[in-house]
Amino acid sequence: MNRSSIDLWVGVFVVAGIAGLLFLALKVGNLATFSNSQVYQVQAKFANIGGLKARAPVKSAGVVVGRVADIRFDNESYEAIVSINIDYNYQFPRDTTAKILTSGILGEQYLGLEAGGDGVMLKNGDRLRLTQSAVVLENLISQFLFSKAAEGKPEAKESGK
Amino acid sequence: MRVADVRARLERLGTGVTFHVLRLGFASRFLGHLVLHSGTALRRFRLTTAEIYFAGVLSLIIILVSGLFVGMVLALQGYDTLQRFGASESLGVLVALSLVRELGPVVAGLLFASRAGSAITAEIGLMKATEQLSAMEMMAVDPIARVVAPRFWGGVLSMPLLAALFSAMGIFGGYLVGVQLIGVDAGAFWSQMQAAVDVRNDILNGVIKSAVFGVAVTWIAVFEGYDAPPTAEGVSRATTRTVVTSSLAILALDFVLTALMFTGGTHQ
Numbered sequence: 001m002n003r004s005s006i007d008l009w010v011g012v013f014v015v016a017g018i019a020g021l022l023f024l025a026l027k028v029g030n031l032a033t034f035s036n037s038q039v040y041q042v043q044a045k046f047a048n049i050g051g052l053k054a055r056a057p058v059k060s061a062g063v064v065v066g067r068v069a070d071i072r073f074d075n076e077s078y079e080a081i082v083s084i085n086i087d088y089n090y091q092f093p094r095d096t097t098a099k100i101l102t103s104g105i106l107g108e109q110y111l112g113l114e115a116g117g118d119g120v121m122l123k124n125g126d127r128l129r130l131t132q133s134a135v136v137l138e139n140l141i142s143q144f145l146f147s148k149a150a151e152g153k154p155e156a157k158e159s160g161k
Numbered sequence: 162m163r164v165a166d167v168r169a170r171l172e173r174l175g176t177g178v179t180f181h182v183l184r185l186g187f188a189s190r191f192l193g194h195l196v197l198h199s200g201t202a203l204r205r206f207r208l209t210t211a212e213i214y215f216a217g218v219l220s221l222i223i224i225l226v227s228g229l230f231v232g233m234v235l236a237l238q239g240y241d242t243l244q245r246f247g248a249s250e251s252l253g254v255l256v257a258l259s260l261v262r263e264l265g266p267v268v269a270g271l272l273f274a275s276r277a278g279s280a281i282t283a284e285i286g287l288m289k290a291t292e293q294l295s296a297m298e299m300m301a302v303d304p305i306a307r308v309v310a311p312r313f314w315g316g317v318l319s320m321p322l323l324a325a326l327f328s329a330m331g332i333f334g335g336y337l338v339g340v341q342l343i344g345v346d347a348g349a350f351w352s353q354m355q356a357a358v359d360v361r362n363d364i365l366n367g368v369i370k371s372a373v374f375g376v377a378v379t380w381i382a383v384f385e386g387y388d389a390p391p392t393a394e395g396v397s398r399a400t401t402r403t404v405v406t407s408s409l410a411i412l413a414l415d416f417v418l419t420a421l422m423f424t425g426g427t428h429q
Contacts (some may be wrong), residue, residue, distance in 0.1 A: 007207075010218060017217075017326055021368070029355065029358045061342060082412055
């Protein structure tokens with residue numbers, strides 16, 4: 001086999017390999033989503049973030065509008081500070097509520113935004129005032145048990161009479 | 162058991178250990194010499210191109226076909242398990258993550274070791290047995306720079322590309338079986354995959370893995386060829402050793418790299 005046809009085949013091989021890498025990066029990975037669009041960052045304080053992770057989706061009405069950029073612990077208020085990157089195409093009022101929700105029963109946790117009624121829109125660096133923490137299963141169970149116990153008391157007295 | 166018998170065994174054990182440590186030292190010195198003298202291989206890039214042709218282009222068919230079938234089998238098996246939990250939409254995630262993180266680099270590396278590594282060892286070993294390497298030295302041509310280095314760099318450059326093609330083909334195979342044959346929703350297949358696969362954590366780490374495997378396999382292949390006893394039996398043993406050693410090296414390195422890359426750190 002002569003040299004130019006070897007070069008040709010090596011060229012085809014390198015192009016195919018790079019095409020494979022690009023396919024992996026763009027079609028399989030999520031490089032294309034939100035990487036070329038402008039974002040603005042807002043922060044929210046939560047008493048408990050549950051299992052929320054960095055890069056978790058931020059959804060409003062079920063549509064992904066951004067991603068969680070960073071999660072830190074505030075040493076003064078002992079709360080979690082979550083930084084959120086929101087796509088510039090989606091503008092939210094200043095009194096938007098942020099909730100930590102779970103997709104399905106066993107699904108991963110995401111951040112849900114519920115728009116308020118304020119006329120002023122959120123800007124880069126703003127802080128969301130209204131937040132709702134993740135539901136902790138242990139707290140839920142203990143609440144349920146306490147309320148059951150409170151319900152049970154009068155009945156127990158009645159039956160004791 | 163007599164004392165002399167025990168002593169003979171201990172001596173054999175000691176010789177064996179010393180021999181292997183010595184060989185490892187020689188192999189490391191060989192790699193250093195190879196990297197330092199690879200100027201010729203990079204300046205006269207035609208030499209390296211020809212080796213990329215032999216190591217990479219000629220391995221394409223086995224890599225592409227194996228990738229396709231591995232992806233198809235993953236989709237079949239994965240669907241069977243996932244649908245028991247009602248999570249058959251996650252098939253894309255399962256296929257993509259297992260290929261990009263593990264199967265792509267590892268299986269492509271094993272195939273590369275047996276397809277290209279053995280050929281490199283046999284070629285260099287035969288060159289040594291027929292005294293072509295000595296003839297080069299007589300002509301003041303460094304055989305490491307002229308023969309070994311182009312083969313080394315050809316293999317090192319081919320391996321990541323082959324692994325990427327293996328993963329891409331496997332995901333395509335998974336798509337064929339999962340979406341076209343079984344009927345998983347195409348939108349869920351791709352979108353869940355895109356949400357779960359991270360470019361830096363998964364794809365870049367897979368590429369790094371395959372590059373490390375490429376260095377390990379080609380290093381072992383060129384060293385075994387260069388170090389082979391110049392007889393027919395010696396070359397055949399060296400070829401076998403290349404496949405066995407590089408397969409074990411790939412699996413051991415894979416464990417270490419996985420432990421470094423995918424545990425801790427990535428999960429906050």
